[in-house]
Amino acid sequence: MKLMEILKPTFWKVFSVLVVIVGLVSTFLRFSQGLGATTNLHDQVPWGLWIGFDFIGVGLAAAGFTIAATVHVFNIHKYEAFVRPAILTAFLSYSVVVCLLIVDLGRPDHFWHPLVMWNIHSVMFEITWCLICYTTVLLLEFAPVVLEKFNLHKPIKYLKMISIPVVILGVLFSTLHQSSFGSLYLIVPGKLHPLWYSSLLPVHFYISCIASGLAMIIFESFIIARAFSKEDGFNNTGLKMNLLTGASYVVLIALIGGFLLKAYDFIANGKLGYLFVASTETYLFYLEIILGTFIPIALLSQKKFREDKKWLYLISIAVICGLILNRLNVSITGLVASSGINYFPSFDEISITMMLVVLAISAFRFIAKYFTVFIDEESHSERNEHTEKAEIVNAREVLNS
Amino acid sequence: MRKGNGILFDVTLCVGCGSCYEACKEANNLPETNKDFLKDHLSDNTFTVVEQYGDLFTRKNCMHCDDPACASVCLVGAIKKSETGAVIYDAEKCIGCRYCMQACPYKMPRYEWGKALPSIRKCSLCDTRVKEGKLPACYEACPTEATLYGNLEELIVIAKKRMKENPDQYFDKIYGLEEAGGTHVLVLSPVPFEQLGFVPNVPKEAMPEFTMRAMEKIPSVVSIGGVFLGGMYWLTKRKNELAKEKNTNNGN
Numbered sequence: 001m002k003l004m005e006i007l008k009p010t011f012w013k014v015f016s017v018l019v020v021i022v023g024l025v026s027t028f029l030r031f032s033q034g035l036g037a038t039t040n041l042h043d044q045v046p047w048g049l050w051i052g053f054d055f056i057g058v059g060l061a062a063a064g065f066t067i068a069a070t071v072h073v074f075n076i077h078k079y080e081a082f083v084r085p086a087i088l089t090a091f092l093s094y095s096v097v098v099c100l101l102i103v104d105l106g107r108p109d110h111f112w113h114p115l116v117m118w119n120i121h122s123v124m125f126e127i128t129w130c131l132i133c134y135t136t137v138l139l140l141e142f143a144p145v146v147l148e149k150f151n152l153h154k155p156i157k158y159l160k161m162i163s164i165p166v167v168i169l170g171v172l173f174s175t176l177h178q179s180s181f182g183s184l185y186l187i188v189p190g191k192l193h194p195l196w197y198s199s200l201l202p203v204h205f206y207i208s209c210i211a212s213g214l215a216m217i218i219f220e221s222f223i224i225a226r227a228f229s230k231e232d233g234f235n236n237t238g239l240k241m242n243l244l245t246g247a248s249y250v251v252l253i254a255l256i257g258g259f260l261l262k263a264y265d266f267i268a269n270g271k272l273g274y275l276f277v278a279s280t281e282t283y284l285f286y287l288e289i290i291l292g293t294f295i296p297i298a299l300l301s302q303k304k305f306r307e308d309k310k311w312l313y314l315i316s317i318a319v320i321c322g323l324i325l326n327r328l329n330v331s332i333t334g335l336v337a338s339s340g341i342n343y344f345p346s347f348d349e350i351s352i353t354m355m356l357v358v359l360a361i362s363a364f365r366f367i368a369k370y371f372t373v374f375i376d377e378e379s380h381s382e383r384n385e386h387t388e389k390a391e392i393v394n395a396r397e398v399l400n401s
Numbered sequence: 402m403r404k405g406n407g408i409l410f411d412v413t414l415c416v417g418c419g420s421c422y423e424a425c426k427e428a429n430n431l432p433e434t435n436k437d438f439l440k441d442h443l444s445d446n447t448f449t450v451v452e453q454y455g456d457l458f459t460r461k462n463c464m465h466c467d468d469p470a471c472a473s474v475c476l477v478g479a480i481k482k483s484e485t486g487a488v489i490y491d492a493e494k495c496i497g498c499r500y501c502m503q504a505c506p507y508k509m510p511r512y513e514w515g516k517a518l519p520s521i522r523k524c525s526l527c528d529t530r531v532k533e534g535k536l537p538a539c540y541e542a543c544p545t546e547a548t549l550y551g552n553l554e555e556l557i558v559i560a561k562k563r564m565k566e567n568p569d570q571y572f573d574k575i576y577g578l579e580e581a582g583g584t585h586v587l588v589l590s591p592v593p594f595e596q597l598g599f600v601p602n603v604p605k606e607a608m609p610e611f612t613m614r615a616m617e618k619i620p621s622v623v624s625i626g627g628v629f630l631g632g633m634y635w636l637t638k639r640k641n642e643l644a645k646e647k648n649t650n651n652g653n
């Protein structure tokens with residue numbers, strides 16, 4: 001019965017299996033034939049979709065550290081229900097990012113070199129180490145969810161003892177690498193379009209990741225709520241509307257902060273003139289700012305939109321799109337003029353990226369279903385043993401089938 | 402005072418014969434990439450090119466920056482400034498992230514896109530030959546001394562002297578003297594350098610400075626951030642405890 005349910009073809013299952021098969025073929029081609037044959041990368045365009053996507057994945061995973069800090073460092077415990085989804089999202093995003101980085105490396109067989117060969121002046125070196133450390137932090141933060149599932153309470157106790165330093169380290173590592181993704185471009189003042197180049201790039205990256213990381217959690221909460229129960233969104237999840245409204249308030253503050261910083265940057269560096277040059281860059285810049293900053297600020301500053309489910313859902317999508325546009329603009333659009341090449345990713349670049357995203361979403365669905373990611377406030381503490389055992393059996397069945 | 406050697410290339414002396422192009426191919430064991438060397442461009446198999454602009458010819462190759470962007474960004478230190486003045490690359494270390502290609506203000510590093518296990522490729526100023534006591538192949542091959550090789554400070558003196566003696570023959574600038582904090586390839590030209598396809602407006606500062614200004618903030622971000630977060634944890638926890646105590650007291 002259970003097996004039949006799993007094998008029952010749904011649109012998502014068929015789609016994801018297809019995407020993964022195509023992606024695996026592309027991955028095989030990429031590693032056997034090299035980057036030139038399978039990507040549209042070029043001497044003038046050494047970084048493409050994969051690097052751009054890494055920026056997006058890391059940016060959208062930012063709730064992993066902001067929420068953890070809110071609850072565990074600032075002790076605002078009402079946001080507890082967000083912690084696990086945020087950490088799971090972050091962990092899966094970082095897994096995608098790390099896989100993409102390795103796919104993108106020209107010498108994947110040398111991927112371990114940064115561990116032993118150090119150039120501490122390189123931003124890339126700092127990012128690599130922060131990624132390694134922060135992924136470890138995320139593992140430690142998520143481990144209790146897995147351990148409690150299998151009733152292993154001893155290790156949980158040890159993890160609890162070190163949990164606060166771990167969270168603080170996580171916040172520090174995140175602050176460093178989130179901003180350092182912006183620092184990567186500090187060395188190309190002559191190449192990156194002035195609409196995006198700024199000595200404040202690391203700060204821009206940091207503020208925008210805070211806004212869109214939270215937007216991502218809001219967005220996810222709605223999706224998950226719909227999946228858990230069709231009629232009333234939040235009954236089964238402990239994700240209450242007032243919490244989402246609270247989070248959206250922080251999104252608003254971060255967006256305003258980001259906008260003020262940008263305004264300062266444009267005025268102080270005399271870049272206002274670029275806003276009136278008719279070019280593809282300018283249009284994409286406006287799209288990024290209007291969709292990702294102006295509209296969300298205008299709506300979120302009104303209480304009625306912050307408290308409305310449908311609007312909040314739409315606003316969170318707009319903020320996420322803003323971040324995606326921004327990262328792609330910095331990593332691709334902003335460099336087109338200086339490279340003189342119109343880059344568009346190849347089929348293999350797209351299919352490998354899609355495969356990893358689909359795998360991450362499937363993993364999220366699986367873990368959300370079989371582990372207690374979304375805490376139901378009332379029943380969580382007195383969760384009765386019986387159902388827990390039954391669930392473990394279910395999970396095992398799924399794993400075995 | 403810059404240490405090591407470099408190249409002084411004088412456009413007014415170049416006759417466009419392509420001897421340096423051929424010599425470079427031979428010295429580095431590179432296959433033929435184009436029948437007409439004037440139509441070739443830099444690639445994984447071409448480390449120096451000769452380009453024609455009207456009656457003028459000019460060379461292009463890695464500028465061998467004094468404080469190279471490519472070396473500063475390489476996370477595994479695969480690119481280094483050699484004591485000879487050359488900027489050299491070690492394929493054994495390279496992981497292929499291509500940040501060096503992104504960072505170079507002159508876009509000199511090229512990649513072996515066609516290979517399954519590729520390397521970065523660029524002019525090495527014949528570092529190995531020089532260390533063996535030989536001279537760069539392009540310098541040896543040049544019949545007109547348009548390409549000079551030698552101690553960089555001496556080359557700067559020669560360049561300045563040429564400009565002083567024939568001021569109307571030269572555009573008033575030595576390309577590479579200030580670009581990106583100074584390079585070990587200097588160029589003299591009769592016309593503004595943009596007209597010969599040289600990258601204009603390269604910052605005068607050494608490129609790694611742009612990154613350093615952000616990187617040097619890291620220690621303070623970490624220490625202040627750590628103290629701040631630790632403090633906040635302690636404060637908010639204390640506040641919650643007090644609030645709880647008050648609640649229970651009121652309850653009694």
Ligand code: SF4
Nearest residue numbers: 463464465466471505
């Ligand atoms: S020109 Fe480019 S590749 Fe050559 S040393 Fe300078 S930064 Fe490195």
Ligand code: SF4
Nearest residue numbers: 475495496498499501
């Ligand atoms: S591609 Fe190689 S040489 Fe260039 S920065 Fe990356 S690791 Fe260093």
